[in-house]
Each structure stands twice: as C-alpha cells, then as structure tokens.
Amino acid sequence: MSNVSFIGIGGMARAIATRAVAGGNSVELVGRDAAKATALAAELGGGATVGTFGAIPAGDIVVLAVPYASAVAVVTQYGDALAGKVIIDISNTFNADATGVVTPDGMSGAQEIAKAAPASAHVVKAFNTVFGHVLAQDRPLDVLFAGDDSQAKADVSTFIESLGLRPLDIGGLEMARWLEGAGPLLMGLARHGAGTFDIALSIDVLG
Amino acid sequence: MSNVSFIGIGGMARAIATRAVAGGNSVELVGRDAAKATALAAELGGGATVGTFGAIPAGDIVVLAVPYASAVAVVTQYGDALAGKVIIDISNTFNADATGVVTPDGMSGAQEIAKAAPASAHVVKAFNTVFGHVLAQDRPLDVLFAGDDSQAKADVSTFIESLGLRPLDIGGLEMARWLEGAGPLLMGLARHGAGTFDIALSIDVLG
Numbered sequence: 001m002s003n004v005s006f007i008g009i010g011g012m013a014r015a016i017a018t019r020a021v022a023g024g025n026s027v028e029l030v031g032r033d034a035a036k037a038t039a040l041a042a043e044l045g046g047g048a049t050v051g052t053f054g055a056i057p058a059g060d061i062v063v064l065a066v067p068y069a070s071a072v073a074v075v076t077q078y079g080d081a082l083a084g085k086v087i088i089d090i091s092n093t094f095n096a097d098a099t100g101v102v103t104p105d106g107m108s109g110a111q112e113i114a115k116a117a118p119a120s121a122h123v124v125k126a127f128n129t130v131f132g133h134v135l136a137q138d139r140p141l142d143v144l145f146a147g148d149d150s151q152a153k154a155d156v157s158t159f160i161e162s163l164g165l166r167p168l169d170i171g172g173l174e175m176a177r178w179l180e181g182a183g184p185l186l187m188g189l190a191r192h193g194a195g196t197f198d199i200a201l202s203i204d205v206l207g
Numbered sequence: 208m209s210n211v212s213f214i215g216i217g218g219m220a221r222a223i224a225t226r227a228v229a230g231g232n233s234v235e236l237v238g239r240d241a242a243k244a245t246a247l248a249a250e251l252g253g254g255a256t257v258g259t260f261g262a263i264p265a266g267d268i269v270v271l272a273v274p275y276a277s278a279v280a281v282v283t284q285y286g287d288a289l290a291g292k293v294i295i296d297i298s299n300t301f302n303a304d305a306t307g308v309v310t311p312d313g314m315s316g317a318q319e320i321a322k323a324a325p326a327s328a329h330v331v332k333a334f335n336t337v338f339g340h341v342l343a344q345d346r347p348l349d350v351l352f353a354g355d356d357s358q359a360k361a362d363v364s365t366f367i368e369s370l371g372l373r374p375l376d377i378g379g380l381e382m383a384r385w386l387e388g389a390g391p392l393l394m395g396l397a398r399h400g401a402g403t404f405d406i407a408l409s410i411d412v413l414g
Contacts (some may be wrong), residue, residue, distance in 0.1 A: 099378070099379075099381055099382060100313070100381075105312030105313055106307070106312055134413065137413070139413070144392070144396070144400070146395070167400065168396055168399075168400035168401065169395075169396075169399040169400035170392055170395035170396050170399055170400060171306070171395040171398065171399050172306075174306055174307075175306060175391065175392070175395050177388070178388045178389070178391045178392040178395070179392065181384070181385045181388030181389070181392070182385070182388070182389065182392065184382065184385050185351070185377055185382070185385040185386065185388070185389065188353070188376075188377035188378040188382050188385070189351070189375055189376075189377050189410060191378065192375075192376040192377055192378050193351070193374065193375035193376035193377060194375065194410060194412050196412060196413075196414065198412065198413040198414045199410055199411065199412055199413065200410070200411040200413060201408065201409075201410060201411075202408075202409050202410070202411050203396060203400075203401060203406055203407070203408060203409070204406060204407040204408075204409050205401055205403060205405065205406055206341065206344070206346070206403075206405040206406065206407060207403065207405040
C-alpha cells in the first residue's frame with residue numbers, strides 16, 4: 001500500500017487514481033480547483049482526501065499529473081514542499097502535431113522537472129507511454145519507467161503493481177527522453193498504421 | 208512477391224533474408240566479402256543470388272543492412288546505383304552504452320541516409336525495433352516503419368507481410384527518430400526491467 005498524492009485532477013489523474021483506490025492505496029487529490037478535487041474524491045471513494053494546492057502533499061509518492069507545459073512551473077511553485085518526495089512525472093512532451101518534442105535537444109521533460117525539484121526529491125518518469133483512456137479500461141498494461149534512485153524506483157514499481165499493471169524499468173533518468181519519444185511514436189501509430197487511439201505499447205518477454 | 212537486395216550480410220540480413228526466401232520473395236545478397244555472400248546464398252536456397260558490391264542492385268527494394276556507422280558512406284559510394292530504389296534503413300543509431308544516439312540533435316539516421324541517397328530513391332525506416340535474434344525465431348512480430356513516399360511504404364508493407372510480420376506505419380520519415388529512439392528504450396528494457404534480450408515491442412490494438 002502506498003500513500004499517493006495527485007497534483008492535477010484531469011483525465012490521467014482520474015484513471016490512475018481510480019486504479020490506485022481499487023488497489024488499496026491511500027489517495028490524496030490536489031488541484032487548483034478545490035471543488036473539482038472534492039467532487040473527484042467523492043466519486044472515487046476509498047477514503048480519498050483532498051489537499052491544498054502548494055502545500056506539502058500527504059503522499060510519499062506524488063503523481064505530477066499536469067500537462068508538461070505547466071509541470072516545471074508547478075514544481076517550482078511547490079519548491080521545498082516536495083522535499084523528500086518521490087515525484088512521478090507522467091507528462092508527454094510532444095508538440096502540437098506530435099511529430100517532435102518541445103524539450104531542448106538531448107534533454108527530457110523529466111530531467112527538466114528534476115532540475116526544478118528539491119535535491120532530496122526523486123523523479124521517476126512513468127505512465128506517459130499509456131493513453132489515459134486506455135488506462136481507464138480495466139486491463140493489464142505495461143508501464144515503462146526510468147529514474148536514478150533505486151529506492152524511489154522500487155516504490156514506484158510497487159505502486160504500479162498495485163494498479164494491476166506491469167512495471168518495466170528501462171534505466172536511469174537520462175533514458176526518460178526515450179520514453180518521451182514513445183509519445184510521438186504512439187501518436188503516429190494511432191494516426192497511421194493502427195488507425196485508432198485504442199492501442200497499447202507492450203513488451204513481449206519471449207523464451 | 209518482392210524483388211529484394213540486401214546490402215550487408217550480417218545477422219539482421221540473414222534473419223530478414225531467411226524469412227524473405229520463405230515468403231517467396233526473390234532475394235539478392237550483396238556483401239564486400241563475395242565468398243561470404245555466396246555461402247549465405249547457398250545456405251538460404253530459394254534461388255537466392257549474389258550481387259556485386261557497388262553495382263546496381265537487382266531488387267526494387269534494397270535492404271541496407273550495414274551498421275549505421277557505415278550506412279551513409281555505403282549509400283554515398285553506391286550513388287546513382289540506388290536511383291529509383293526503395294531503400295529500407297534498418298539501422299540502430301544508439302551509442303556505445305545505448306543510452307543516447309550518435310545522430311545530430313533532432314535528426315535521424317534515416318534522414319541522414321536519405322540525404323546521401325539519389326533524389327529518386329525513397330528511404331523507409333523499418334525493422335530497427337526488432338532484435339535480429341528475435342527476428343530469427345519463427346514468430347509473428349510487429350514491424351514499425353516510417354517514410355515519406357506512399358508507394359514505397361506500400362511496397363515495404365507488402366514485403367513485411369510476406370515475412371509473416373505485421374507492418375505498422377507511424378508516419379513520415381521525420382518520425383524515424385522516434386523509431387530510432389525505441390532502440391535505446393529496448394536496450395534499457397533488456398538490461399533492466401526485462402532482464403533478457405529475448406523481448407519484442409508489440410502494439411496491442413484494443414477494442
């Protein structure tokens with residue numbers, strides 16, 4: 001069981017939090033719109049609580065569930081309130097037509113977020129390779145993640161498993177750019193070869 | 208049935224060519240080491256022939272099956288001998304530790320190869336998201352591809368299907384960098400979360 005706070009209460013937060021409640025985790029919801037957070041908490045049930053935007057989150061794990069365009073600003077605003085937290089960056093960084101990314105060359109959004117976070121926080125990139133509406137379906141899925149701190153990654157892995165999903169570590173946070181690169185790849189597949197957004201990237205372990 | 212020439216006769220060429228022969232395609236093998244190409248042709252059977260390195264390939268489709276480090280040089284050396292061909296770039300561009308890529312920021316190896324190829328040739332990126340030893344197993348797999356010319360992509364798609372594999376278009380050649388980004392991602396998975404190189408990236412189409 002993990003203590004998890006969500007900063008951001010949009011579709012991805014709803015999808016992950018719904019699974020988190022079902023998985024027996026303690027869930028806190030934090031949004032700029034407190035009324036909306038309260039409504040979502042009531043809808044989720046499972047003892048989900050509502051926190052104050054900008055205050056120290058109740059959870060040891062903080063799911064940063066805001067668009068990448070505002071993610072660095074939100075982390076900067078939180079500042080030391082995120083000290084010691086495991087921050088899960090779920091953002092996608094692709095541009096308007098989803099052919100490129102908005103991050104500086106050779107960098108990832110996750111690394112930009114890590115630079116803005118307190119030194120004692122640990123950023124783990126995860127969930128960006130899963131479409132929110134697919135996560136909202138009750139299916140097993142693969143969740144790829146990357147991060148530098150082994151304990152933080154173990155915590156995130158446990159949390160992912162509690163959601164009925166398979167955690168798959170791809171390495172250090174420098175690898176987050178390749179997870180973020182899977183964003184445009186999946187968008188391209190949805191628009192071209194698959195012809196539907198009802199797709200999921202999965203890793204077959206053979207043998 | 209496609210007419211396919213392989214430039215390069217290493218493990219990936221062997222794996223694809225083996226499936227190509229089984230799929231009833233006409234196969235030509237071209238390597239700097241003609242004796243090795245002749246031996247592979249004999250091993251493959253199916254009427255596989257041997258071509259001369261640097262000469263006009265027999266195939267309408269040319270699988271450029273050399274390491275990325277030499278791919279641009281080989282295409283440059285071929286020059287107009289590749290005029291009008293559909294060139295399948297199968298290369299991976301990741302660096303020695305497979306955490307980054309060796310291509311210039313924002314570019315892909317496939318685009319570098321296209322710049323070096325005759326204007327009448329069409330480059331399609333494909334197969335780099337499949338490990339050669341996995342391709343050598345007799346399994347259905349997903350083969351993601353990208354390219355700018357719709358006829359060339361249709362030809363490559365037909366060829367991929369003839370191999371018992373599922374072709375999945377992700378868009379224009381500018382998307383090749385995201386296919387190439389799947390290279391380090393898969394290497395990271397093999398070394399970390401999966402713990403084995405016997406893995407395959409697949410796309411589940413849900414619904």
